[in-house]
Amino acid sequence: MHTNRRDFLAGTAATAALIATPIRAAEAAPLSRLFDDLVQAQLHRNPEGATQLGLDTGANAGLRAKLSDQSAAAIAASKAETRAELAKLEGIDRRALSAAEAIDLDCVLYTRRSAVAVQAFDFGGASYGPSPYVVSQLSGAYQSVPDFLDTKHKIESKGDADAYLQRIQAFGRQIDDQTERMRHDAAAGIVPPDFILDLAIEQMGKTAVPAADALVVQSITRRAAAKGLGDEYGRQAAALYTAGVLPALERQLAYSRALRGKATHDAGVWKLPQGAAFYPVALKATTTASMSPEEVHRFGLDQAKALSARLDLELRKQGFTGGSVGERMAALYKNPDQLYPNTDAGKVQAIAYCNARLDAIRHKLPDVFERVPPYSFEVRRVPAQTEAGAAAAFSQSPAIDGSRPGLVYFNLKDSGDWPRFCLATTVYHEGLPGHQLEGGLALSNKELPLIRKINGFSGYGEGWALYAEQLADEIGMYDDDPLGRLGYLKFMLFRANRCVVDTGLHHFRWTREQAIQRFVEQEGETPGFAAREVERYSVNPGQACSYKLGHSVFADIRQRAKAKQGSRFDLKAYHSAVLRHGRVPLDVLRQIGNQWVAQL
Incomplete structure (x- = not known):
């Protein structure tokens, strides 16, 4: 049902000359025209997306008065259109493409192959990814x-x-x-x-x-x-x-x-008709990693064990020695010095703190990045009418023309879910140098065709954002905030446990309560925060695994480059290498990394 990994990687063979050729030769006209057609079709299927990106202007001004058609006829037409688009993409002559154009083709091919695999199941919709x-x-x-x-x-x-x-x-x-x-x-x-x-x-x-x-x-x-x-x-x-x-x-x-x-x-989803077949497709569609549910579960367990040991060491450094890691973190969650009042005024204070952290790291970005995005960014509170079910925190991209800033939202339904020591690392993940930096660089990248700017991959995007949390620590954002470093490590552990819990729910038939308990016992999560996370995974199978799986690819590329170069390792050059081609599936990112490291 889903794209075979070997066939997909064979399709990316043109990336072999990636480092030896210019970033982009003159665009092949057939590919450029096809991409333009695909963008127009995508915008017409999703007028809301056209407005969010600021693309409902000019010839597309009529989209500003429309919402996407959700009727049964429109769903059937969209599926047929996706199959037709895939056939056109597979008909492109790869021999005429530069290495960079081949990456563009592989990325767009991946989106259509993934969509066809998901659409084979005649139910559900999408929010953070395929949903039943x-x-x-x-x-x-x-x-x-x-x-x-x-x-x-x-x-x-x-x-x-x-x-x-x-x-x-x-x-x-x-x-x-x-x-x-x-x-x-x-x-x-x-x-x-x-x-x-x-x-x-x-x-x-x-x-x-x-x-x-x-x-x-x-x-x-x-x-x-x-x-x-x-x-x-x-x-x-x-x-x-x-x-x-x-x-x-x-x-x-x-x-x-x-x-x-x-x-x-x-x-x-195991309980649903075709649920056992749907989960691996959703897992691959969201993570873009070619791993089975069993492999992802084991990966999560191994990562959680290692991260728990690191968190235990940091807790001891701060004098927290009694009880399990989860019990010590739970006690820290209840520390009144770390809690904002659960009032509108307290929530305003929390958002102000987040915006201050965003401003503080913004000034350090030129030290570690060759290019920073030209957009403005800010943190806001999730609207009160949707906070009961909304994710704990999330990010929305700016308009391409900069007319609307990039936005980071925090769900402050209960301020106790967000003690101060947990806020900063999430700002770095959702904002800078996380989603907003990576997404802003893609949107403002003049080398990328529009279709590559407006489409993303969860494994890449979430993997980068988790790497961004690590980078924030490395550039000193916790030097005067040791409890903030505990929050960083806690959330890194949280992403490892996501791999365990998501596969537990959908493949190993865990209950909602069993999944919540994993977070509470392992990390000291508040039950309310853990419940909202588990409820999210219940409707978006697979997506929660994107974070740690993606992070492992970014971390592996950097580690291999440092091992090869030693003191000559250039962090700016590494960041440029993994960001310069925009968002790509993890299998393509591995190829890009392999070629970059080989040329060092």
Whole structure:
């Protein structure tokens, strides 16, 4: 079902001359034209993505008034289009390509092969990756569209406001289409776990409110008035919401409550028809690593053992000697000196601290990177209406033209989940020098075709972000913050345990409670934080393994270069080598690393 590793690597043979040739020769016209066509098709399938990237302008200005079509007919058409795109990509004559163009082709091929493998399963949708459930606490128009319209859809003119109203109309249709997809999947035995439906129902209830309280209405009312467009847009938005969106939300809420009666408490996809086949496909699609669930589980156990020993040593240095590593970390979590008040004012303080850490590391980046992205970045709090089910922290890329900053979000539903010593390393992961640096460099890389800038790979992106946490320690960000170093090591251990827990849930049939207990006992996680993580993995099988698997590839390339060069090792050159080609699957990253090390 999924791409065979040997066949894939054979397809990347053109990378062998990577270091010996220029970064990019004159683009092969057929490949360039095909990439342009693929980008246009992708943007039209996903107008929300076009807006987020700032690409809903010019010939694509019409996309600003649209949301993606989630109907059964559109899903079938998208699958057919993906298969056709794959056939065109496989028809490209590789002999005419430079080494860099061959990497571009291999990366885009990987996305379409992976999509075809996932789409072979006629159920589910996507949030952080392939999901067996179209609507969950992390996915579904009910929770994504209000935030998207409020934070991504700009209102600078009458045309922008008119487009916003059209998107409100599309919002209701999208909800109904997803409800029908839920019915389709349930008929095939695809029902989310009871605890997932409970979270989704809670969030839907907060979204299904009268127009005066609805974010999508409040947002345009406030912003249109601020631009001198008057009150009429707010009234029109309220009427459209009341007529179309609220009834659709109420229908989805009613169906979700009815579906709850059919749900079981089993967390893993093993319980689903085709679940045992789906998990390895989802694992490969998200990690881009060619490892079996058993291999990933063993890797996680080995990494967790080594990292627990490192954390134990650092704890002892700080005078924490009594009890297991998990017990000592749990005690540190309860240290009042490390806790922000669980109030709106306390949460403002936490976000201010995070932005200060982002500013502090920003000034050190030129010391270790040859190029830094030209964008601005900031940290924000997850909106209160979605924090019950949202991930603990996540990142959103800036607009390509810099008109919107790169954003890092923290879920502060309970401030106790985020003691101060845990915040800094997450800022470095989600912000700088993590996702926002890596993604910003890709978006501003003039050597990459657009299709490479707007597509990513979780194994690469999350692996780099975890490496960024390590780099922050190495450049002195914890020299005056020893408890922050404990947070860094704790989160490194957390990513190793993710490999154990994800495969445990979906392959070894662990329960939700068993998975939560692993985090609590091993790392001292708060039960609430651990529960939200496990609930995330339950709807996004495989993705949680991306972090440590990707980190291991970046770390291995660097270690081999240092072993070969010794004191001549150049950290800036290493960073350029692994970042210069943008986001790539881990198998391609290994080839890039092998060639770079061989030429040292």
